[in-house]
Amino acid sequence: MxxxxxxxxxxxxxxxxxHVLTHPDALATYRSDGLAHYRQMPxxxxxxxxxxxxxxxxxxCFEAEVPWVARGxxxxxxxxxxxxxxxxxxxxxRLRRIISxxxxxxxxxxxxxxxxxxxxxxxxxxxxxxxxxxxxSSRTAALSLSQG
Numbered sequence: 001m002x003x004x005x006x007x008x009x010x011x012x013x014x015x016x017x018x019h020v021l022t023h024p025d026a027l028a029t030y031r032s033d034g035l036a037h038y039r040q041m042p043x044x045x046x047x048x049x050x051x052x053x054x055x056x057x058x059x060x061c062f063e064a065e066v067p068w069v070a071r072g073x074x075x076x077x078x079x080x081x082x083x084x085x086x087x088x089x090x091x092x093x094r095l096r097r098i099i100s101x102x103x104x105x106x107x108x109x110x111x112x113x114x115x116x117x118x119x120x121x122x123x124x125x126x127x128x129x130x131x132x133x134x135x136x137s138s139r140t141a142a143l144s145l146s147q148g
Contacts, residue, residue, distance in 0.1 A: 006064075007044075007066055008022055008044055010064075011060060014048070015048050019048070019049070021045040022043070026045070030042065032082060033077070033081040034074060034075045034076050035076070038082055040083045040085055042069075042084065042085070042088060042089040043066070043085075043088060045083075045088075045089040045091050046090050047094050048090065050095070054090060054095070061088050066086070069081060069082065069090070071083075074091075
C-alpha cells in the first residue's frame with residue numbers, strides 16, 4: 001500500500017470512509033472554491049464532523065508530511081480554499097452545531113453553522129448576524145444577544 005493509500009486509510013479511520021472522498025468524480029466539487037477559474041484536484045477531501053476530528057486529521061497530515069487546506073462552504077471568491085495537489089482538503093461544512101452562547105459576550109459557532117438548522121436556539125432575545133449563501137440559506141458569521 002502506497003503512502004497516499006495509507007494516509008487515506010488513516011483518515012477513514014478518523015472520519016469514516018463515507019466522509020473521505022478520493023474518487024475524481026466525488027472530488028470535482030472540491031477542486032476550487034467560488035472562484036472556479038483556478039482548480040486543483042486534491043489527494044482527498046475529508047469532511048470531519050467534530051473539532052476533535054479536525055484536530056486528528058491535521059495531526060495525521062502533519063505526521064505524514066502531507067499539506068492540507070481548510071475549506072468552509074466553498075463560496076469564497078479569492079481562491080483561498082484552493083486545494084494542493086497531493087494534499088488533503090479539510091471541508092468544514094459538517095461543523096454546524098453552535099458551541100456556546102453567552103448573553104454578555106455573544107457566542108461561538110463553527111464555520112458552517114446555520115441559524116436556520118440549529119435546534120439549540122436561545123430564547124427570542126437572540127439575534128443572529130449571518131451571511132447569505134448561494135442556496136438562499138444563512139451561514140452564521142457571529143452571534144449577538146440583546147438584553148431586550
